[in-house]
Amino acid sequence: FHQRMESSPSQDEIGDLTVIFNEMMDKLEKSFAQQKQFVEDASHELRTPIQIMEGHLSLLNRWGKKDQLILDESLLASLQELDRIKYLVHELLELSRAEQIQKGDGEVSADIVATIERVLKNFQLLHKEFTFIFDTRGNLTHQVGISEHHLEQILIILLDNAVKYSDKEKDISITIEEIEEDVKVVIEDHGIGIPEDQLSSIFHRFFRVDKARSREKGGNGLGLAIAKQIIEGYGGSISAQSKVGKGTKVQFILPFRHGGQ
Numbered sequence: 038f039h040q041r042m043e044s045s046p047s048q049d050e051i052g053d054l055t056v057i058f059n060e061m062m063d064k065l066e067k068s069f070a071q072q073k074q075f076v077e078d079a080s081h082e083l084r085t086p087i088q089i090m091e092g093h094l095s096l097l098n099r100w101g102k103k104d105q106l107i108l109d110e111s112l113l114a115s116l117q118e119l120d121r122i123k124y125l126v127h128e129l130l131e132l133s134r135a136e137q138i139q140k141g142d143g144e145v146s147a148d149i150v151a152t153i154e155r156v157l158k159n160f161q162l163l164h165k166e167f168t169f170i171f172d173t174r175g176n177l178t179h180q181v182g183i184s185e186h187h188l189e190q191i192l193i194i195l196l197d198n199a200v201k202y203s204d205k206e207k208d209i210s211i212t213i214e215e216i217e218e219d220v221k222v223v224i225e226d227h228g229i230g231i232p233e234d235q236l237s238s239i240f241h242r243f244f245r246v247d248k249a250r251s252r253e254k255g256g257n258g259l260g261l262a263i264a265k266q267i268i269e270g271y272g273g274s275i276s277a278q279s280k281v282g283k284g285t286k287v288q289f290i291l292p293f294r295h296g297g298q
């Protein structure tokens with residue numbers, strides 16, 4: 038018969054545990070507050086199209102049977118607002134999915150050159166007034182540690198922005214470069230640019246420099262937040278440089294697939 042002797046924790050140990058516990062509680066509280074803020078922001082974003090739709094539906098209800106013009110206009114406007122709501126819900130789901138990407142998803146891989154070429158071909162077909170230039174520096178033979186679907190999603194978000202926020206200059210370039218264990222992708226446009234004091238906010242959810250312009254182009258301020266979430270999920274990073282009236286450079290870095298060649 039052995040009696041287990043357990044020494045009681047010392048004052049120091051209790052002190053250490055208290056610090057750890059308090060830090061954990063702080064993190065939890067912060068995360069709850071962020072979650073609450075997100076729900077508030079998302080509800081706010083949904084409210085605008087719902088209110089506009091409500092206005093048109095009540096117009097239709099009152100005048101729709103008698104007035105053909107109101108019938109046509111309000112029906113069209115309601116359908117457009119419904120599209121916005123559907124797109125917003127879709128993007129919110131994409132953001133939520135992107136948050137679930139784990140670094141362990143590193144088993145997947147994509148051929149970065151082939152993926153960029155494919156996406157650019159589609160953009161060129163859709164936006165004939167633009168010239169898309171692709172520059173690969175050196176010989177990139179490695180596979181990148183990201184799923185093809187996610188790489189495509191990031192490229193579409195960034196190229197879409199380059200197109201949306203370009204006025205007169207219609208040249209958009211993509212450059213890729215190998216840096217040790219990573220690949221760096223730079224997308225550069227010569228569009229309207231972003232004021233320096235707002236540059237650090239563009240990756241925040243729902244942030245838009247010019248809300249009216251973004252809305253007019255069908256944006257909702259979630260694209261870059263989704264791109265950042267996906268890239269960080271795969272252990273990469275994203276940043277931007279810009280000059281108002283000159284253009285914007287967005288660059289992201291992703292690791293090559295481990296064990297790949």
Ligand code: ADP
Pocket residue numbers: 198199201202226228229230231239244245246247251255256257258259260261262285
């Ligand atoms: P949005 O759907 O509004 O485009 P994003 O999250 O993709 O949302 O971008 C956030 C904001 O950053 C945009 O509303 C826009 O003001 C600014 N922005 C993003 N990319 C560019 C760019 N290439 N040129 C100028 N402004 C940009």
